[in-house]
Amino acid sequence: MTHRQPLYEAEHEDFRKTARTFYEREVVPHHAQWEADGIVPREVWRAAGEAGLLCFDVPEVYGGPGIDDFRFNVVLSEEQTRCGASGPGFSVHSDIIVPYLTSLGTDEQKQRWLPGCVTGETITAIAMTEPGAGSDLQGVRTTAVASADDRGDHYVLNGSKTFISNGINADLVIVVARTDPEAGHQGISLLVVERGTEGFERGRNLDKIGLHAQDTAELSFTDVRVPKDNLLGEEGQGFLYLMQNLPQERLIIGAQAVAAIEAVVELCVDYAQTREAFGRPIGKFQHNRFLIAEMATEARVARAFLDDCVARHLDGELTAVDAAMIKWWATELQNKIVNQGVQLHGGYGYMTEFPIAKAFVDSRVSTIYGGTTEVQKEIIGRSLGV
Missing domain, CATH: 1.10.540.10 (Acyl-CoA dehydrogenase/oxidase, N-terminal domain)
Known part of the structure; x- marks a missing residue:
């Protein structure tokens, strides 16, 4: 071997x-x-x-x-x-x-x-999610109608988006919009809207339970004139482009999850070695020692799975199913392990000044953005013919 x-x-x-x-x-x-x-x-x-x-x-x-x-x-x-x-x-x-x-x-x-x-x-952002359309991108209602004036050199964009990462800072926003309402997923296009364009407004910087330093905004578009020179790729091919790029997005979310898992394990090991209860470090209690042993093993498995997916991506062989697997599994494991870490830390785990508490609130969204766990399992299940 x-x-x-x-x-x-x-x-x-x-x-x-x-x-x-x-x-x-x-x-x-x-x-x-x-x-x-x-x-x-x-x-x-x-x-x-x-x-x-x-x-x-x-x-x-x-x-x-x-x-x-x-x-x-x-x-x-x-x-x-x-x-x-x-x-x-x-x-x-x-x-x-x-x-x-x-x-x-x-x-x-x-x-x-x-x-x-x-x-x-x-700074860039991508505006997919709408108040009424999240993981189901075919439910997008934002419209971009080709101009009917003499020049016909622009689209008129109308709609709203929410949960947009980098939304406040962004200078360029790739907007997912319908250019043909009757064509289903083949009527979706990608338009680049630039900072300062008339009718493009930023709403609230949303107040989230975690990831507080990451600006996440509501965006609105009211009769925004987007030059046809800002159409990205071909008209009507936006849904296909999104599907082609989502595996890399899900892979990097999986990578972040694995890094978070490893960091939490380190926090827990350090805490178990230094925090004492009943006259000895809490890591000397069999339950805690076994718990950390399980966490460390799961972290190793996650790293091996991630490395395999990264290697596949480097070879151009990472499939949508592979990406769905690493995304849901690593992020669910991240939430499981950080929850265990809070319990191990006891009352200190509930204090915001402790890193484990911050890891707890920051981790929760990982099973939601980039496509929920349920969407990832749907992708995998369909690939298996069930």
Whole structure:
């Protein structure tokens, strides 16, 4: 039997040190204030751009490093998770949204938008979810009607979106809209709306139970004139594009979940070694020792599963079913383990100044965004013919 080579190489571990240093210097000291403010200042985005931490896969011709190796994306996201930072939304920007621009954009669009995405001057968001349409993207009601005037060079966009990550800070928003109400999923298109466009309004920065430093907004569009030059890809192909990009989104959510699991296990081990009850460390009680043994084992299994999915993605072989599996399983395990961690910490686990309490409230959304656990199981079940 041949020994399997580690997924990460020396260059990835060197980058991990760079990412960790950045977060320790630029994020951790300020994060409590950002959580109180409900948003991250734009300066940290520019600092990340200057450090080369954004949009690895953007080609050099558009100002990026041109590194097509998703392991760097995973490392950066893991380091942010491990330091307990709920913002900034670098992963949403680099791993989820900018890939739409690089894969679907025309040369003119890429020249116009990508350099700013790399430097952190341009922050992105994607507007899928609506008040009445979440995981069911075919239920989208936002409309984009081709102009009927003499020029016919724009769409008129109307509708509202909610739960939009980076929604307050965003300079570019990819809006999922119906360009043909009668065509079902084939009538959905992707339009890029730019900051300052008349009729584009931001509502509340939503008050969430966790991820407080991540700005999450309501957006509204009232007779917004979107140039046809801002159509991303082909008209009517938006649903297909979304389905093609969702596996990577779900993979990075799975990676964040695994990093969170590993961080919680470390917290619990440290606490069990130092917290005393009845004259001895609580880790000396068999129940607690067995609990931590189970948590550590499950974390190892999760890491092996994640590494397999990342390897498949690097080879271009990650399927929608694979992504659904890692997404639901890792995030459900994350919630299970962080809940156990709170119980192990006792009363201190309920105090917001303890990292385990923050991990508890931040983890809850992981089984919801990117498609709920139930949606992921539906995808898997259908693939099995049941």
